[in-house]
Amino acid sequence: MSRKLLSGDEAIARGAWEAGCRVAAAYPGTPSTEILEALAEYKEVYCEWSTNEKVALEVALGASLTGARALAAMKHVGLNVAADPFFSAAYIGTHAGLVVVSADDPGLHSSQNEQDNRYYGLAAKVPVLCPSDSQEAKELTKLAFEISEEFDIPVLLRITTRIAHSRTVVEPAEREERPLKGYEKKPSKAVMLPAFARLRHVDLEARYDRLREYSEKTPWNRVEKGSSDVGIICDGVAYQYAREVFPDASFLRFGMVNPFPSRLVRDFAALVRKLFVVEEVDPFIELHVKALGLEVAGKDKLPRWHELNPERVRSALVGEARPDRTKPEEGLPNRPPAMCPGCPHTGMYFALQNQKVIVGGDIGCYTLGALPPHNGMDTCIDMGASITFAHGADKALGDSDERRRIAVIGDSTFFHSGITGLVNVGYNRSDVVTIVTDNSTTGMTGHQEHPGTGRTLKGTEVKPVDTAALARACGIDKVVEVDPYTVKQTRKVIRTVLKEPGPAVIINRRPCALLIGLKDPPKAVDLDKCTGCKTCISLGCPALTMQDGKSMIQATVCVGCGMCADVCPKEAIA
Amino acid sequence: MNVLICGVGGQGVILFSDLLSSAALSVGLDVKKSEVHGMAQRGGSVNTHVRFGPKVHSPLIEVGTADLVVAFEMLEAVRYVHFLSETGRLLYDTYRLDPLPVKLGMVERPDDDELESRIRARAAEALEVNAFGKAVELGNQRVQNVVMLGAVSRHLELPKRAYLQAIRNNVKKKYVDLNLMAFEAGAELAG
Structure with missing residues (x-):
């Protein structure tokens, strides 16, 4: 079959398909989203957008335990949500292979932190595989299924943004069909009552010991002999950077970084005069190497934050001064990401301006509303935390602060983990006003379906969840809907609701402009008529700018949504 | 060969680099291409790295080693000019798209003359390509990226058929003809 350029995500999907994977589940999250999008193209694999990562992992575990090879994919912080089943799954083990993909985001390209999920393998006693390009991502996905079955354990495939979103050359292969293995009830293995779980823990330690031996011998942990001056230990994409900077060094590269192959490392250390560990973010390998009593340089030189690249590795370990011509130009205006022209969130944030509120924010495109001109957010913590933050603040502040506690949460995030918070507001009664910014899609990750859209990942039409009815069922009596394109009306509705005590939900409903490809004639x-009052400018629309004291609309950018016309006090926009 | 492509989210930087990397793949080279998705893309500064040759390790280009920097916007050209090697070449569109903080009046954008003199001071060779203007002339501003690709093709040693095939394989059917036209127009601009 001919060579293809695949992203790491696509290569993992290809590997899962080739390995006979039958069930896959995920919640979209950058940089992991494209794994399920690519896998859903293969008709042999059932794929779904689960409501969140915990659900996805449990769905995959359910499939594995009943005999189907299964995969769950998520971004790094998604594994926090799925941590509960992840730890139990290590005790229970698998029947057919179970692979959990964690896509970490060193550099925080699109995340709230840059946690290093190799530690999850250590904590849960689960093997961790880490590819360094797309071909390896495909091969290690297949190997992960094999290990999972041989050692009765889920396998964590840990990638990073530069693996997920780099396209490199892949040699595709055929699918190896894996029929259902047949399901037998085994409560002592799969029911984690304390009495059973105690035994499973002992069993897990035995499996982990065997995995440690495997890690010592697998060809995926291998020495590439070069000069004996410098030896570099590394995993993942860090290998590629180090190879670039040290073309002549000796390398010990890990495709399987947990359990840690101590003997292999000792033997390698004996071959070289100077030992470096090159790894992104945390000193995971380095801690293990130091525990062996070996002298090694690593995070004393390399940064512990943000992603590596060739120049960071070079300046940390080679230390030569960079010529001036390679320093970036200074004094340039930043270009932060911004909400798109026609984005319904801009109308909602405009309507919130100058209201007396404390805003619990959430995760999605609308998090950009924290930036100027809206400054419309007090916190953004994790998926679903808008409502629960607001509830906690409401209980703490009571009458001592006149600012109303509100939450701003997107539709997909609401289904992910907002609902439990809303039930809590209804049950434990706070005056939280929750604004659900419903744009009929999962916007930030590139328009994925969710329970409110009425369509599944595989394209099946289903009954959409009725957010308003759901809110009422949670004990929220006041539920109103408004179209954020009617900005003034939205402001009025928000004002009215804010004045009345008791929990409330305001649903801002208008599809994402990109989703529907909005391109009406420009305004x-x-x-x-324009007096240069800048009211429209404070929408923060990228099509609007000031020129010679008047507002100006860039026709090539404008999509004709009309929000600026709605807010203009002089009716100067049409 | 190291090619860094930069612009603003929505300008088609990613499709450009997809086309360039498939063209390089089709002539049997090793290729790596790096990009970012998600929040980084929403109207922000976007860059992709394309590297090809007999064997490529890092998916990222090291600063000071790019053979070519391709900029879809002038401010972005200056932002990434330090990636150029001593003999590297910059192709940039004079198109101007102000960042939101500039539109809001929070910061000033250096004027185009200043940007240009900064470019000239840093790049061994800098060539203007009015790709956006040409795309508008062709009736669809979204082909700015493929006009640019046509121009870039004059500065790389990949055969023309590789680009044309990449366009046919990667672009939606109904836009193939428009994009082939855009490519030719771009090649002419640079010729």
């Missing part, structure tokens, strides 16, 4: 400013 224009009547320069005779």
Whole structure:
């Protein structure tokens, strides 16, 4: 079969398909989203967008325990959500292979932290595989299924953004069909009552010991002999950077970084005069190497934050001064990401401006509303934390602060983990006003379906969840809907609701402009009527700018949504 | 060969680099291409790295080693000019798209003359390509990226058929003809 350029995500999907995977589940999250999108293209694999990562992992575990090879994919913070079943799954083990993909995001390209999920393998006693390009991502996905079955354990495939979103050359192979293995009830293995779980823990330690031996011998942990001056131990994409900077060094590269192969490392250390560990973010390998009593340089030189790249490795370990011509130009205006032209979130944030509120924010495109001109968010913590933060703040502040405690949460995030918070508001009664910014899609990750859209990942039409009815069922009596394109009306509705005590939900409903490809005729400013008051500018629309004291609409950017016309006090935009 | 492509989210930087990397793949080279998705893409500064040759390790280009920097916007050209090697070449669109903080009046954007003199001071060779203008002329501003690709093709040693095939394989059917036209127009601009 001919060579293909695949992203790491696509290569993992290809590997899962080739390995006979039958069930896959995920919640979209950058940089992991494209794994399930690519896998869903193969008709042999049942794929779903689960409501969150815990659900996805449990779905995959359910499939594995009943005899189907299964995969769950998530971004690094998703594994926090799925941590509960992840730890139990290590005790229970698998029947057919179970692979959990964690896509970490060193550099925080699109995340709230840069945690290093190799530690999850250590904590849960689960093997961790870490590819360094797309071909390896495919091969290690297949190996992960094999290990999972041979050692009765889920396998964590840990990638990073530069693996997930780099396209490198892949040699595709055929699918090896894996029929269902047949299900037998085994309560002592799968029911984690304390009496059973105690035994499973002992069993897990035995499996982990065997895995340690495997890690010592697998060809995926291998020495590439070069000069005996410098020896470099590394995993994942760090290998590629180090190879670039040290073309002549000796390498010990890990495709399987947990359990840690101590003997292999000792033997390698004996071959070289100077030992470096090159790894991203945390000193995971380095701690293990130091525990062996070996002298090694690593995070004393390399940064412990943000992603590596060739120049960071070079300046940390080679230390030569960089020529001036390679330093970035200074004094340039930043170009932070911004909400798109026609984005319904801009209308909602405009409506919130100058209201007396403390805003618990959440995760999605609308998190950009924390930036100017809206400054519309007090916190953004994790998926679903808008409502629960607001509830906690409400209980703490009571009458001592006149600012109303509100939550801003997107539709997909609401289904992910907002619902439990809303039930809590209804049950434990707070005055939290929850704004669900419903744009009929999972926007930030590139338009995935969710329970409210009425369509599944595989394209099946289903009954959409009725957010308003759900809110009422949670004990929220006041539920109103409004279209954020009618900005002034939205502001009025929010004002009215904020004045009344008791929990409330406001659903801002308008599809994402990118989703529907909105491109209506552009609006224009009547320069005779425009007084340059900048009201429209404070929408934060990328099509609007000031020119010679008047507002100006860039016709090539404008999509004609009309929100600026709605807010203009002089009716100068049409 | 190291090619860094930069612009603003939505300008088609990613499709450009997909086309360039498939063209390089089709002539039997090793190729790596790196990009970012998600929040980084929403109207922010976007860059992709494309590397090809007999064997490529790092998916990222080291600063000071790019043979070519391709910029879809002038401010972005200056932002990434330090990636150029001593003999590297910059191809940039003079198109101007102000960042939101500039539109909001929070910061000033250096004027185009200043940007240009900064480019000239840093790049061994810098060539203007009015790709956006040409795309508008062709009736669809979204082909700015493929006009640019046409221009870039004049500065790389990949055969023309490799680009054309990449366009046919990667672009939606109904836009293939428009994109082939855009490619030719771009090649002419640079010729």
